[in-house]
Amino acid sequence: MKMSNKLIENLSAIREQAPLVHNITNFVVMNTTANALLAIGASPVMAHALHEVKDMVNIASALVINMGTLSEEWVESMIVAGEKARERKIPVVFDPVGAGATPYRTSSALRIIETCKPNIIRGNASEIMALVDQTMLTKGVDSSVAADVALESAKILASGNNCVVVISGEIDFITDGIKVESVGFGDQLMARVTGMGCTATAVLGAFAATNPNTFQAAVFGMMVMGITGECAASKSIGPGSMQMHFIDCLYSLSEIEIEKATCILQ
Numbered sequence: 001m002k003m004s005n006k007l008i009e010n011l012s013a014i015r016e017q018a019p020l021v022h023n024i025t026n027f028v029v030m031n032t033t034a035n036a037l038l039a040i041g042a043s044p045v046m047a048h049a050l051h052e053v054k055d056m057v058n059i060a061s062a063l064v065i066n067m068g069t070l071s072e073e074w075v076e077s078m079i080v081a082g083e084k085a086r087e088r089k090i091p092v093v094f095d096p097v098g099a100g101a102t103p104y105r106t107s108s109a110l111r112i113i114e115t116c117k118p119n120i121i122r123g124n125a126s127e128i129m130a131l132v133d134q135t136m137l138t139k140g141v142d143s144s145v146a147a148d149v150a151l152e153s154a155k156i157l158a159s160g161n162n163c164v165v166v167i168s169g170e171i172d173f174i175t176d177g178i179k180v181e182s183v184g185f186g187d188q189l190m191a192r193v194t195g196m197g198c199t200a201t202a203v204l205g206a207f208a209a210t211n212p213n214t215f216q217a218a219v220f221g222m223m224v225m226g227i228t229g230e231c232a233a234s235k236s237i238g239p240g241s242m243q244m245h246f247i248d249c250l251y252s253l254s255e256i257e258i259e260k261a262t263c264i265l266q
């Protein structure tokens with residue numbers, strides 16, 4: 001089967017099954033990531049209370065953990081939810097937002113990885129490097145280096161934790177420690193909208209919920225992010241309209257658009 005057909009099959013599975021994606025995410029992106037998940041055809045729920053996360057994981061098809069606005073109580077909820085997800089064998093996707101910006105973020109990210117054993121870790125280059133080299137500094141939540149600079153760190157992180165690592169940027173890299181895929185779709189306006197990376201992580205949750213091949217789900221999720229980003233940028237005059245068009249393009253993304261975007265890759 002052609003790669004584009006497999007991607008379309010994975011996207012159709014999301015739209016048909018509407019998997020429940022449980023997000024423990026940050027205050028900045030709760031609304032936009034819920035809208036992105038709805039637009040792609042998944043069913044989002046945001047829930048972080050310690051008293052309910054186990055029960056929510058119990059009915060979910062994937063768990064997305066994002067530490068963008070972390071606090072000690074939230075980290076406890078993330079760990080309890082992650083452990084329950086492992087027990088149920090549903091995919092866990094982790095976004096180490098701002099790892100490397102403060103020691104608390106870096107140590108919390110490492111603790112979450114250790115206990116929740118995520119299937120996919122998605123971050124920008126600085127965040128991924130900070131998880132491997134603790135002297136690396138991240139400028140808040142933004143990367144200060146290009147994605148390819150973090151590739152060796154991503155491989156080490158993936159091999160050491162038996163997971164798939166995604167580095168996002170102008171070019172995205174996906175690795176399981178041995179294989180490496182790159183995704184070149186996307187537009188620079190994406191980096192001017194807050195939470196595009198968090199949206200990518202949530203979208204990966206929807207792909208992983210409906211595709212047992214985690215590596216493939218990660219590649220497809222990033223391809224859809226990039227193709228949608230290009231579609232949205234072509235209709236936008238700046239970050240505000242970009243944010244709106246991104247949701248609309250995700251909703252209407254068609255087989256023809258996917259075929260057209262990927263035909264050069266066959």
Ligand SMILES: Nc1ncnc2c1ncn2[C@@H]1O[C@H](COP(=O)(O)OP(=O)(O)OP(=O)(O)O)[C@@H](O)[C@H]1O
Nearest residue numbers: 124168169170186187188190191195196197198225
């Ligand atoms: N210059 C660029 N050209 C093309 N695509 C880009 C560019 N910068 C980012 N992207 C895309 O935007 C999305 C978000 O990636 P980015 O690396 O900016 O995440 P992030 O830094 O974690 O963002 P945030 O913390 O705001 O959520 C990815 O899908 C990525 O491919």
Ligand SMILES: Cc1ncsc1CCO
Nearest residue numbers: 026028068069097141195
């Ligand atoms: C800006 C910002 N600060 C904490 S989380 C977040 C959303 C993008 O990562």
Ligand SMILES: [Mg+2]
Nearest residue numbers: 097124197198
């Ligand atoms: Mg981020």
